[in-house]
Amino acid sequence: MPGNIDDAAAGIKHDPSIAVAPDFKHEEQGEYPTEEELHTLRRVADTIPWRVYTLAFVELVERFSYYGSTVVFTNFIQQPLPKGSKTGAGFKDGQSGALNKGQQASTGIGTFNQFWVYLMPLFGAYVADKYLGRYKTICYALGIAIVGHIIMVVSATPAVIVHPNNSLGCFLIGIIIMGVGTGAFKPNISPLIAEQLHVTKLVVRDRPDGERVIIDPTVTQSRVYHYFYLFINIGALVGQVGMVYAEKYVGFWLSFLLPTCLLCVCPLVVWYCRDKYVMAPPQGSVLGKAVGLFLLANKGHWSLNPVKTYKRLYDGTFWEDVKPSHIEPSRRPAWMTFDDQWVDEVARGFAACSVFCWIPLYWLTYNQLNNNLTSQAAVMKLNGLPNDVLSNLDPFALIILIPLCDLVFWPFLRKMKIRFTPIKKITMGFYTGAAAMIWAAVVQAYIYKKSICGTGAAGVLPASLGGDGETMCPPVDINVWAQTGAYILIAISEILASITTLEYAFSKAPKNMRSLVMSFNLFMSAISAALGEAFVTLSADPLLVWNYGTMAVLAFIGGTCFWFQYRGLDKEEDHLNMLFAASRKTIASWSITCALQARPWPFGG
Structure with a gap:
């Protein structure tokens, strides 16, 4: 792996004037770099402790359980139970289904689940900060999520699934309880991972080969979050691929049961490693x-x-x-x-949160993966594939693209002296998401053009075409792999926007507000889901082209507004990276140094 991730994570590489005086040292971690060392020494990531990987494994399994279950929601809710079936399995040439509630219902429930799961992080962050701490909150959250998964398994058992209304009621209770657990888990796992890292400030060390380097905590955090996201998508990919085939050839009960069983492993892992983790006690909610x-x-x-x-x-x-x-x-x-210093910390926390306020418009594009694009695939030529397997192109692309960005693309940009800062990355994430929606809109337009049912391609075959009121319109002669471009573009946008906001939420927030800022970042997905409910009426024929086109326009506008509002932060990026990693003692030292050198304090006041 390279020594750096990107220039945005490289601390004060380009502005040595904000270095702390050379005689200021960490008692345990080492010396701060001098101005000359900031110019000349190579920046590297610190070693990553093995306990980080145990938490990443827990995240992988939790994402396996979540995405492995939610990937089949669309078919479970929208499609009818196959004739004579008590499991919902469609087998090779049939369509899996259960409740027969239609595309708008599946989109609405899926959007509610998205909203609920990302509303709950505010609750999880509050409980962790005020009462339990991050570790204990994670333990309780896993237990609650397991209960929710068990209830979903019950909703898909043969005795229940044949009664659609009863099954739906049980299913909704399950996703509500699961959402509480998942939502309490998410805002605490990533800060807990980052807090396991050894170095929290810029320090100079000598390597065994004699090279003197700067150990940069922001480089380490960036690397950890890149590969943390990689673990997320490995879990999502394996879960989604496995569960859509379980749904297709066995039934929904198995596609809900396997994630439940795997999730039960997580409490055992965190309990076994309980004495190995760095666990900050709750300091009271801010x-x-x-x-x-x-x-x-x-x-x-x-x-x-x-x-x-x-x-x-x-x-x-x-x-x-x-x-x-x-x-x-x-x-x-x-x-x-x-005191006054606490006000400064709150100001920085709100500044970090404000950057996320445009993000809901980006998540509108990503949310199309879990419902409308799955429904779009159902009317295309599948050649024996489950219609919901194509959504796995997104995590599959991420598993390939994340290492490529880390090992090839970001180093190339640095070599070309192109500073791809977080603000630029997030802006490009918006535009790439918009491009994905344009791709989906074009595919949908061709579906309407080629379907014998025209703009009713996902509906019942009309009587004028020989329909009996039950037979669905035949698939159009467009290969389902035509969706590939949309999924890959969404994956690229996630690297640019989603991963970067994770890094930003941790690195730019004061230590006592990390869970809060992370939960606010996740809450933006809930806001996006709420906005998505306003577009549910577009999530059905004949309006789907308008649906994708609207998402593209909103993402483009959001990215443009985001850039014009926050482009000025690019100039302060080096100051911010150094400042947010500081302790109160270090900040006080910097403020004195700034005063002595007649330099402006980065946040005013």
């Missing part, structure tokens, strides 16, 4: 005080005149005016028990 401080800061900054509002919000006093040192003790709220 959510209440942070929201109170934010609301207090907004007072006096709003006006009916939008121009005045904008000027007041960006006049540099937003956070400065609510620092305790600027408020008389008699006028301070009862909850204001913190």
Whole structure:
């Protein structure tokens, strides 16, 4: 592996002026680099402890269970139970199904599941920060998720599946309980992984071969998150491929049972390694005080005149005016028990969160994978493939592309002196997602053009064409692999947008707000799912071309607005990478150094 991931993760490589004085040392980790060393020494990642891989394995298995189950949701809800079947299996030439509720119902329930699973991280982060800590929250979350999976297995058993309404009720209870567990798991697993890393500051070390290098924690974090995402997609790929064939040739009960059994392994792994993990105790949730401080800061900054509002919000006093040192003790709220430095940390946390506010428009494009693109495949020429197997092109492409980016593409850009910063990556993620939706829209247009049912390609064969009211329209003569481009483009967009936001959420947030910022990042998927509900009416013939086209336009607009709003952060990237890794003691040292050298403090105030 290369020493660097990308220049965005390279700390203060291009701005040695913000280096801490050479005599400032970590007592345990080593020396800070001098200005000369920042110019000349190579940056490398620290070694990754083996305990990180145990947590990555838990994530892999949890994603196997989640995606292995959800990949069959569309067919389970939308398609009818095959004649004479009590399992829902369609076998080679048939279509698997169970509840026969239609495409809009499957899209609506799938979108609700997406919303619920990514709403719950706010709850999981709060519980971890205030009561249990990340490790214990993960343990409880796994137990809750297992209960939800068991209930879904019951909904697909032969005795229940033949009663669609009963099966649907049981299924919905299962996904709600599973969502609580999954949502509490997600905001805590990735910060817990990153907290297992040894080095938290830039330090200089001598290698066994004599080379003197800079150990950069942001390079290490970037590498960990790239391969963390790789583990996620290995689990998703194996789970999805295996479960669609279990659904196709055995039945839905098996496609829900196998993920449940595998998920039961996770508590055993985390229990066995419990004494090996670095576990920070709960320090109390910052959510209440942070929201109170934010609301207090907004007072006096709003006006009916939008121009005045904008000027007041960006006049540099937003956070400065609510620092305790600027408020008389008699006028301070009862909850204001913190110092000015804590206000600075909250400001940085909100700054990191604000970057994610455009992300829901990106997730609208990704969410098409789990419902509409699966339904699109069902009306194409499958040649014996399950219609929901094509969605596995996304994790399969990611398994190939993530190492290629890490080992080939990012080093090439560095060699060409092209700085592909997080803001640029996320912007390109939007545009690539938009391109995927354009591809899907073109495929859908050709489906309508070639289907004998025209714009009703997914419906019942009309009586005018010999239909009996039950026979579905025949598949169109377009090979299902025509969807490949859409899935690969989505995979590329995930590397650019999704992985980068994970890194950004951890690296740019203060230590006491990491779970909160990570949960806010995940909550953007819930917002996207809620927005997706507004487009459910487009998720059926004859409006599917409009559906994909609308998603493409929204992603393009979102990416453009994101770039114009946050392009200025590119200039501060080096400052941010160094500053967010700092402890209070280090920040104080930097502020003194900045004052002595007459340099601006990166966050004002």
